Amino acid sequence: MEKVNVAMACKLMSYYRLGVFQSLSAVTEKYEFTFFGDTQEQGGIEPIPYTYASKKGKExxxxxxxxxxxxxxxxxxxxTGILSEIFKSKFKVFVFEGAIAHYPIWLFAFLCKLRGKKxxxxxxxxxxxxxxxxKFLRKILFKWLGDGLFLYGHFQRDNMIRDGYHPDxxxxxxxxxxxxxQFEILEQLNLKGVKTAKHKLFKDSNKFTLIFIGRLASNKGVMDILKVMNRLKEVSITVNCIFIGAGEEKNKMENYCKDNRLIDQIHFTxxxxxxxxxxxxFAMADLMMSPGNVGLNCIHSLAxxxxxxxxxxxxxxxxxxxAxxxxxxxxxFEYNNFNDMVLKIKKWIGHKYNKEEIRSNCQNMIKQKYNPEFQSICITKALDQICKNV
Structure with missing residues (x-):
């Protein structure tokens, strides 16, 4: 059977997608995936080094x-480069990152439809x-100029189906x-060394420890983490917190820590x-807290x-x-309910849970669904449905 050539036009070759891009590049049966993308950094997102284009095998x-x-x-x-590929015969399927503000995609999709491409x-x-x-523009782009959607979650899928999109x-x-x-690095960690390092970070390293990873931005609710810690301190509950990331809230957070005597409980990496x-x-942490929303920081933490x-x-x-x-x-916790946020933290602190069981539960979620190999399988199965008549 002749392979179906798939062109994946990427706004960014984001480093976090390295695993799934490698997995798709290694597909050898029905599909051959080729990625089109720039090497530049944009919006603070780390790009994949172009050296991976010359590596052989699974890498x-x-x-x-x-x-x-x-x-x-x-x-x-x-x-650049996409327009000419649309007019060549090799690629039968084009995958675009579907934001309505990615203006050239409107033209690319229209030309693909004229050329009989999926x-x-x-x-x-x-x-x-x-x-x-x-909502109207999304329907034009996704439904009338498209043959299928790759979505990250079921909540969005249910919304799209309610909007009139065919489930298939x-x-x-x-x-x-x-x-x-991540699993390999975690297994190889020197836990005794981690404990010693944590002792140097905090005045009382044995206390329950929160962690946050991501941009220190207001929409991530990072100030709420400090406010929760201060509220707990008022009732004689001390917790530590590690912040991994940089951002515009950093100075404000540091000043809050000084004003409320939280400095001994906080570490900014x-x-x-x-x-x-x-x-x-993460080996030092008991709970990852993300008050604003979660994204890949959730996947990072569970791994x-x-x-x-x-x-x-x-x-x-x-x-x-x-996940x-x-x-x-x-x-x-209940959205926009600070008191409930505090209550849920207190429950985690007071609950004598089995840390190994929790760790296993979290990692199993990654092993079952949120990993590059399973993501690659989902993509190829979706293409089987979309490309039935190709």
Missing amino acids: GIRWIKTRNYFYKPERLLWQ VVYWTHGNRGLDRGIK NVHVIYNSLKSDE GALYSEKEIAPY YGVPVLTHNDFRYQNPEVE VIEGVSGSF
Whole structure:
């Protein structure tokens, strides 16, 4: 059987997608995937080094470099090289990142349809907040100029089906990081060394320890973590917290810690990208707290066996929140309810849970769904449905 050539046009070759890109590049049976993307950093997102394009075997990526032009990080003005590929016969399927503000995709999708190519969008879809013109434009792009959608979660899929999309055209492919690397690093950690390092970070290293990984931004609710710690301190409950990341809230957070005498309970690592640097901090933590929303930080935390606490309104969440199962891999507090957030933290602190059992629950979620291999399988199965007549 002749292989179906699939072109995946990426706004960014984001480093966090390295695992799934490698897995798809290694597919040898029905499909041959080729990635088109720039090497530049955009919006603070670390890119995949182009050296992976020349690597062989499972490490390599079938990658053709393009040049992308942006007005803002979320607004793609043009991507070179795609137009000519649409008019060649090799690629029968084009996968685009489906944001309506990626302006060239409208033209690319229209030309693909004229040329008889299948068009698929890799997108968040409708979280339940789309209204008016935005909802109408999504329907034009996704439904009328597309043949299928790759979505990260079931909540979005259900919303799209309610919007009139055929269930056979809406596919959940989840999300992933390089989980095998994370598992391996965690297993090789010197736990005695981690304990010694933690003792140097905090005045009382034996206290319950929170962790946050991500941008220190207001929409992530990082100030709420400090406010929770201060509220707990008022009732004689001391917790520590590790913040991995950088951002505009950093100075405000440091000043709050000084004003409320939290300095001995807080450690800022700055932005870290190496899993070997990140892993020891997760080994010190009991709970990952993300008050604003979760995304890949949730997947990051679960891979290291650390449960996640976040809010329960999925309209204002990223799809990765579905990896949080109440009482199994984390828990939820009521959206916009600070007192409930404090209550849920107190429950985690007071509950004498089996840390090894929780760690196993969290990692099993990654092993079952949120890993590059399973994501790759989901993508190829979705294409089987989309490309039935190719």
